[in-house]
Amino acid sequence: GENVEQHPSTLSVQEGDSAVIKCTYSDSASNYFPWYKQELGKGPQLIIDIRSNVGEKKDQRIAVTLNKTAKHFSLHITETQPEDSAVYFCAAAQKLVFGQGTRLTINP
């Protein structure tokens, strides 16, 4: 079945700096790659997604890049702010298997 590896498990950056989280997947048939943000006491919330027919997608300070050949995709957050502190999950379809999560802490 699909296997999704996410790195790093924890990430601490200074406010205003950039943060990058990476995921690799095993199933070459996967064609949908979402990223979710989970704040304490809440369910995960979709923040950005990408389909396999594009290599990059950007939404304000957040971007996702996809390398289908290497089977990895990354989340990029620029100009980080304290409210970006949360746990971030990547996922890969077909079966929407989630990565283990990255706890991102933004230091003021």
Next chain:
Amino acid sequence: DAGVIQSPRHEVTEMGQEVTLRCKPISGHNSLFWYRQTMMRGLELLIYFNNNVPIDDSGMPEDRFSAKMPNASFSTLKIQPSEPRDSAVYFCASSPSPGQGGKLFFGSGTQLSVL
């Protein structure tokens, strides 16, 4: 829209008791998912429904777990009998897209503690 609604938010029960978790998906969404979240295993898909029909229940841990979706606006996840290792946060999510290739909208979860 109120989003996906789960109840209860917290459940504390004793080993051996029956536990029923409830979910109301977003109106108009065709797919519904049950996930379990623990520190050790992360987010695990337990089962998903398409148009009220269970499609994939391969993630259901064992026969103690069962899920139903009697109509498009309601689903339950039942554990009978419950065990301490079932303690976790259980999330329900719905999606406007059929199957698993679409965006998921999660509820706030049910924190289950089995003593």
